[in-house]
Amino acid sequence: MVTASPWRRLVAYLVDGLILAPLVVLVMALGGVDLANPTPLQNFTFNALPSWAYYVVFTALYGATPGKMLLGIRVVKTDGNPVDWLTAFMREVVGKTLSILPLGLGYVWAFFHPRRQAWHDLIADTWVARRESPQS
Template sequence: MNPHMQASQEDEALVFRLAGFWIRTLAYLMDLIVVSALSYLLVTPFFSVFGLEVTWRVLTVTFFYIGLIGSLYFIVMTKVLGQTLGKMLFGLRVVKADGTPLDWGTAIFREGVGRFLAQYVFHIGYIWVAFHPRKKGWHDYIADTYVVYDKEEEKRMQVRLGVSEQ
């Protein structure tokens, strides 16, 4: 293989289209629906089975488990698939700065610590994406990640567009 061709392909592999604020917000809202449904399905049966009444103590424990379910959802989906269901729906993916998939440490740091920081001060860490030239939120900064359009999804769309024109 021509070495110039190989370098060209490597350069091309690092060319991604960055996902902006609104598409990421829509994906996140879809993920919140998924997490809410999962939480409802996993937590609600305990109220019936154990005959629990709604008290502050029960609500505190419930919110803890809902937070845990949400954190696990974001960490596992982002690590294993590179995207959550919301990101899948909109053709987005999370990658490291070098374009490679996230390892467990990066996924846990981004989705655990990073999301906590991004949400902590009135979600400013998420809103930051709208104003940053590289579309990075606080959680992207600390984990050195990007949310990009999935190249495979874009290729499928290009093929579909090409077929529909014929």
């Protein structure tokens, strides 16, 4: 397996955002939430929880979100085994929350780490691999 670049991971994250944003807006609108001024509880209920569910479910079941699938990358444990539910939760909820809190430093870390692991990867003992090109 080849380590995925932080840039490829960033593009996959942006693709996932393009998928999630309209869904979150739709769910908030159907829930009667004032989209211009949601309360913290509404934001948590209609934004954070569905987003966490999206990332945990796709990572646990497929090893990749739709954005990662499109970019040909996936999350695996550092030993190469597939990610389980607890690992997906630790990475996507706990780890990413800690990665974003200090001004996103946990994400930037991937640009300098030898295996391109961000803090959430280190916390969950995972890394992001890309499909290798077939050899000619």
